Amino acid sequence: VRVQPGGHFICKLGDTLTRFTAGLIYLLYRSFQSVCIVRPFTANPSGSERFLVCRNLKTSIQISFIQHFDYLLQHHE
Numbered sequence: 001v002r003v004q005p006g007g008h009f010i011c012k013l014g015d016t017l018t019r020f021t022a023g024l025i026y027l028l029y030r031s032f033q034s035v036c037i038v039r040p041f042t043a044n045p046s047g048s049e050r051f052l053v054c055r056n057l058k059t060s061i062q063i064s065f066i067q068h069f070d071y072l073l074q075h076h077e
Contacts, residue, residue, distance in 0.1 A: 009053075010052070012050075032056060
């Protein structure tokens with residue numbers, strides 16, 4: 001799936017404490033105008049279900065961010 005400039009992206013997160021997830025959140029934060037982590041009202045209170053909501057993809061994404069994301073994917077534990 002490809003997100004067009006100005007588009008939105010939603011990702012379900014199981015854990016936000018890993019190095020991979022922290023790196024992913026940082027890259028998305030730098031790539032979108034607005035990023036927030038949302039916990040649905042209907043979620044199990046003892047569960048860790050969260051959604052990363054990214055709005056308005058920036059038109060100028062630096063190649064270094066794409067390279068860093070590729071590195072994260074290759075070295076994911």
